[in-house]
Amino acid sequence: MEQYSVLVVDDDREICDAIGIYLKNEGLTVITAKDGIEAIEKLNEHKIHLIILDIMMPRQDGISTTFKIREERNIPIIMLSAKSEDTDKVLGLQVGADDYITKPFNPLELIARVKSQLRRYVTLGTYEGGNKVIDLKGLCLDKAAKEVTVDGEIVKLTPIEYRIVELLMTNAGRVFSIDEIYERVWKEPGFNAENTVAVHIRKIREKIEINPKNPKFLKVVWGIGYKMEK
Numbered sequence: 001m002e003q004y005s006v007l008v009v010d011d012d013r014e015i016c017d018a019i020g021i022y023l024k025n026e027g028l029t030v031i032t033a034k035d036g037i038e039a040i041e042k043l044n045e046h047k048i049h050l051i052i053l054d055i056m057m058p059r060q061d062g063i064s065t066t067f068k069i070r071e072e073r074n075i076p077i078i079m080l081s082a083k084s085e086d087t088d089k090v091l092g093l094q095v096g097a098d099d100y101i102t103k104p105f106n107p108l109e110l111i112a113r114v115k116s117q118l119r120r121y122v123t124l125g126t127y128e129g130g131n132k133v134i135d136l137k138g139l140c141l142d143k144a145a146k147e148v149t150v151d152g153e154i155v156k157l158t159p160i161e162y163r164i165v166e167l168l169m170t171n172a173g174r175v176f177s178i179d180e181i182y183e184r185v186w187k188e189p190g191f192n193a194e195n196t197v198a199v200h201i202r203k204i205r206e207k208i209e210i211n212p213k214n215p216k217f218l219k220v221v222w223g224i225g226y227k228m229e230k
Contacts, residue, residue: 036060070096076117168228
């Protein structure tokens with residue numbers, strides 16, 4: 001994976017250096033920034049494939065930075081947080097982060113999550129089989145273009161949101177449990193996945209539904225999971 005570049009953003013130099021060592025050992029190019037403002041500058045200067053972003057930073061924190069990045073880019077973002085920042089982790093997912101890892105972290109877990117996000121980003125929308133274009137009465141998924149539209153208008157989705165929509169639209173009418181969605185999309189066991197999946201489902205509804213509280217497409221099946229209406 002030596003052709004891929006990871007931007008590591010943390011005001012703690014020791015953490016940046018440590019993460020950099022782990023990533024370089026995997027053949028990845030590492031670029032660092034000490035806060036959100038510098039991170040945006042580095043994004044404009046380099047081709048970045050993934051961002052590891054601390055929540056608590058001076059000048060511009062991780063939440064504000066994620067929000068800013070998502071205005072224009074769908075690069076995978078893994079947030080770093082302390083255990084005391086659970087509320088911020090949820091907010092990070094709401095504004096567009098794809099995953100988070102709690103400090104202090106296990107280096108092997110960090111590398112596994114980085115590889116997983118890179119794999120999904122680079123091979124986005126490569127589920128086998130099925131039609132290349134799926135149209136569910138106004139909600140349209142174009143697998144070749146990696147685009148989702150509602151009544152012809154392109155919907156801006158993060159990589160994780162796209163994968164969830166693709167999974168549910170490819171299997172329209174089938175109910176997926178929360179754990180199954182997590183395992184199919186995140187490629188990890190779905191332990192304690194309910195909050196993470198729910199946040200992403202809520203964001204997807206806000207983007208594809210006229211009335212997110214009374215969804216036309218993405219339905220909940222209480223006690224079981226979610227489905228995309230045929």
